[in-house]
Amino acid sequence: MYKKILVPTDGSALSKKAIRSAIELASSVGAELVALHVVPRYPTSYFEGGIAVSPSEVARVEKQWAEHGQALADEVGKAADKAGVKARAVTVRSDLVAEAILAAARKNKCDLVVMASHGRKGLKRLLLGSETQHVLTHGTIPVLVLR
Numbered sequence: 554m555y556k557k558i559l560v561p562t563d564g565s566a567l568s569k570k571a572i573r574s575a576i577e578l579a580s581s582v583g584a585e586l587v588a589l590h591v592v593p594r595y596p597t598s599y600f601e602g603g604i605a606v607s608p609s610e611v612a613r614v615e616k617q618w619a620e621h622g623q624a625l626a627d628e629v630g631k632a633a634d635k636a637g638v639k640a641r642a643v644t645v646r647s648d649l650v651a652e653a654i655l656a657a658a659r660k661n662k663c664d665l666v667v668m669a670s671h672g673r674k675g676l677k678r679l680l681l682g683s684e685t686q687h688v689l690t691h692g693t694i695p696v697l698v699l700r
Contacts, residue, residue: 559663575667588629590622651687
């Protein structure tokens, strides 16, 4: 059925629900799991003309975010290993989360993406955006969405 399942995580309770389901599914079909965390870039454009931020401070913050992101992905890998599922933890840097998820799915040759959605509708979805919606509409592989 599925050989490689990508599960993105942001550390939220909702993404943890998707992780549990992805691990269970991977275990039941004998698939490998790829745990992904997308690390944002430092938002320097917010401060243009406002306050000066040194390059070393930007590097420090980006390193801290990358380490935190890797820890989140590693946590998923450990949970998968505990359940007997082969897993790999991956982090990527991007401000375009949905595009990064799709690129990671292609790069890792995943045949399913399992992710959570808040289920926002109407104006809230329009204003807040939806990474899940973007992955659903722009991806070419199946996406299992959990709420």
